Amino acid sequence: MASDGPGRLESGEPSATAMGVAVRRAAHQLFDDPKVFDDPLATRIIGEAALERLKGEGERHRRPFNLALRAHVVARSRYAEDRLGQAYARGVRQYLVLGAGLDTFGWRNPLPDLRVFEIDHPSTQAWKLRRLQAAGVDPPASLAFAPVDFQTQTLAEGLAAAGVDALRPAFVSWLGVSMYLAEDAALRTLGELGALPAGSETVFDFAVPPRTLAPLARMAREALAARVAAAGEPFLSSFDPEALPARLVARGFTDVEILDGAALNRAYFDGRRDGLRIAGASRIARARV
Ligand SMILES: C[S@@+](CC[C@H](N)C(=O)[O-])C[C@H]1O[C@@H](n2cnc3c(N)ncnc32)[C@H](O)[C@@H]1O
DSSP states (O other): TTTTOOOTTTTTTHHHHHHHHHHHHEEEEEEOOSOSSSOOHHHHHHHHHHHHHTTTTTTTSSSSHHHHHHHHHHHHHHOOOHHHHHHHEEEEEEEEEETTOOOOOOHHHTTTOOOOEEEOOOHHHHHHHHHHTTOOOOOOOTEEEEETTTTTHHHHHHHHHHHHTTTSSOEETTTOOOSSSHHHHHHHHHHHHHHHHOOOEEEEOOOOOOOSSOOHHHHHHHHHHHHHHHHTOOOOOOOTTHHHHOOOOTTOOEEEEEEEEEHHHHHHTTTTOOOOOEEEEESSEEOOO
């Protein structure tokens, strides 16, 4: 589907990119050793048919484009859960998973008293809940759900409905979502996250303008953009990493850090000989209120 018609989610269909990245996390469990992101549910949540297909696709998942994309997908989840652990250690007890897709943390949550809230587009969330129900997997009592369309609704409406305590800090992950929103919707959501109580922290990844990328990274980015547009979920926004910190500070955040591919490679992929490495276009931001 081209990017000029109603997108996939607006047509009531679940996110195909959510399934796409979930398959990459599952591939990581099957094909990579050592693992950067250990997720025992990653292979189950994609369903038996997709898992069987994946098992026969090892060769394809060792191609450079797939290695680089998988590295980004597992690094952002690992980084978010590392930062969540630090937020928990300083007393944060609410975790908001925005644009959750097939993220499994809510089912793996090992942290006593941590409440997890999955906020996602209504189409994707209903699909995830149907899948889990069909598989006979009940959500734990610590997990709640709120359907929110970030393009048309405020986050606050969804958080209140799900029972988030607006007076207490929260840790927030927003992975693989901002680039699918128009810039004003992405900034509006960041404004709401910057207004959360002191001690809150948000981790999110974002696309950078293609003109800022080196030629090879730009080609990889264009290939990915074409792929997601063909799936009906075009990239709609990008942020200049140089300018983003000031834009976050203007929305209430105080302590901001942007990690590029080199920093993430140093942190998570150093010394590997299997080609699992971030290629160039990746950026992850963390911002504290
Ligand atoms: C690439 S998936 C990422 C899923 C998950 N965060 C992960 O890392 O596996 C994109 C997610 O963004 C969500 N999304 C896209 N546009 C949205 C919107 N307008 N409102 C709410 N969620 C949206 C999709 O439903 C989907 O879950």
